[in-house]
Every structure is written in C-alpha cells, then in structure tokens.
Amino acid sequence: EAGVTQSPTHLIKTRGQQATLRCSPISGHTSVYWYQQALGLGLQFLLWYDEGEERNRGNFPPRFSGRQFPNYSSELNVNALELEDSALYLCASSPRGARGEKLFFGSGTQLSVL
Amino acid sequence: QKEVEQNSGPLSVPEGAIASLNCTYSDRGSQSFFWYRQYSGKSPELIMFIYSNGDKEDGRFTAQLNKASQYVSLLIRDSQPSDSATYLCAVIKAAGNKLTFGGGTRVLVKP
Numbered sequence: 001e002a003g004v005t006q007s008p009t010h011l012i013k014t015r016g017q018q019a020t021l022r023c024s025p026i027s028g029h030t031s032v033y034w035y036q037q038a039l040g041l042g043l044q045f046l047l048w049y050d051e052g053e054e055r056n057r058g059n060f061p062p063r064f065s066g067r068q069f070p071n072y073s074s075e076l077n078v079n080a081l082e083l084e085d086s087a088l089y090l091c092a093s094s095p096r097g098a099r100g101e102k103l104f105f106g107s108g109t110q111l112s113v114l
Numbered sequence: 115q116k117e118v119e120q121n122s123g124p125l126s127v128p129e130g131a132i133a134s135l136n137c138t139y140s141d142r143g144s145q146s147f148f149w150y151r152q153y154s155g156k157s158p159e160l161i162m163f164i165y166s167n168g169d170k171e172d173g174r175f176t177a178q179l180n181k182a183s184q185y186v187s188l189l190i191r192d193s194q195p196s197d198s199a200t201y202l203c204a205v206i207k208a209a210g211n212k213l214t215f216g217g218g219t220r221v222l223v224k225p
Contacts, residue, residue, distance in 0.1 A: 031211070033212060033213070035215075041217060042202060042215045042216055042217035042218050043158070043202065043204075043213075043215040044215075045212050045213070045214060045215075048211065048212050050211075055211070056211070056212050058212075090157055090158070092213075097211070099146050099163075099165075099206065100146055100148050100160075100163060100204065100206050100213050101148070101160065101163045103160070103213065104160075105157040105158050105159075106157060107156070107157050108157050
C-alpha cells in the first residue's frame with residue numbers, strides 16, 4: 001500500500017512568487033493535515049482538511065491557503081512568498097475521526113525562498 | 115506559554131543507558147499523547163502513543179502519562195546509536211483533531 005506522497009520534493013522560488021505543494025493521502029484516508037517545519041524548529045500546524053472542507057487552521061497569514069479535492073488529495077498554496085517561508089512542508093493523512101495513531105506523514109516538500 | 119514544551123537538548127546518552135525525555139502540555143483537556151522520532155532530513159515517525167494515566171511499554175520504549183501534572187515522558191532503554199534523532203512530543207486537544215507538537219528533544223547516543 002502506498003504511503004502519503006508529496007510533490008515536488010524540492011521547490012525553489014524567489015520572494016514574491018507563489019508556491020503550490022501537493023499531497024496524496026493513503027488510500028481510504030479522508031483527512032489531510034499540513035505542517036510547516038522551519039530549520040531547527042518543531043512542526044507548526046497549518047491546515048486540516050476533511051471530506052473536502054477546511055476543518056481547522058493554524059496561526060498563519062491568509063496567504064497560506066489550500067484545498068482538498070474529491071479524491072482527498074490536497075494542495076497547499078503559499079502566495080507572496082517571503083524568505084521566512086523557507087521550510088520543510090509536511091503533509092499527513094488519517095482516516096476520518098481517527099486518533100493520532102493512524103496519522104502518517106509524507107516525506108515533505110523542502111521549499112527554499114531566495 | 116507554549117502549548118507543548120520540551121527541552122531542546124541535546125540529550126547525550128552513553129550506549130546501553132536509559133534516555134529519559136520529558137514533555138509538558140498546557141491544555142488540561144488534552145486527550146491523546148504521542149511520541150514521534152525524526153531523523154535529520156526525514157519525516158516524523160510515530161513510535162508511541164498513550165491515552166490513559168500510567169505507563170505503556172513497547173519494546174525498549176516506555177511512555178508515561180500523568181494528566182494531573184500535565185506531563186508525559188518517554189524512556190528509551192538500552193539506547194543504541196541508531197536512536198540518535200529528534201524526539202517530538204505531540205498532543206491532541208479535546209476540541210479539534212489536529213496534533214500540536216513540541217519543539218523536540220535532540221538525543222545523541224554515543225558508542
């Protein structure tokens with residue numbers, strides 16, 4: 001069974017550009033979570049989608065947005081990129097209503113903003 | 115006050131010794147508690163979860179939860195160099211379903 005897949009693995013952008021990151025959950029998982037991990041820091045919660053709806057949002061500006069598609073895959077969009085947006089962006093998926101022990105992470109997208 | 119707090123380390127442990135990691139959380143209504151291991155440049159991997167007060171053992175790992183003190187810990191027995199990693203404590207609050215992570219404790223196991 002395939003795990004959580006994220007693309008691209010690496011993404012290099014310049015300040016002011018837009019970045020789009022993609023995530024495909026494990027088959028049967030309906031919830032998708034996005035986290036940001038800046039260098040040397042812990043994971044900061046960005047967004048939670050379930051059944052196509054945004055369920056919760058972390059303390060990030062509106063230029064961080066996303067969506068979940070009918071097949072439960074998800075996109076994270078970051079507009080007007082700033083240098084401090086450089087980080088590892090991790091996507092995780094879980095079955096709906098599951099506790100955290102059924103939450104699995106993808107390998108992440110390393111975003112570098114120059 | 116951070117929602118989930120951990121000592122950043124590094125925690126240096128001789129091979130074969132016990133590594134003891136601590137985590138405190140601020141929301142008394144938190145329900146579920148998790149320990150993840152993250153190797154440098156890799157994604158987090160779940161190693162333990164605990165929901166009730168007391169101890170839970172899985173192989174060389176023991177998680178301990180004390181809800182009254184809002185404290186969860188992880189013990190790694192017979193530490194191996196391969197245990198060298200950052201250990202992340204995570205909590206699910208009563209409301210919502212997202213995991214809130216601490217900053218992580220870096221563990222170094224020296225041969």
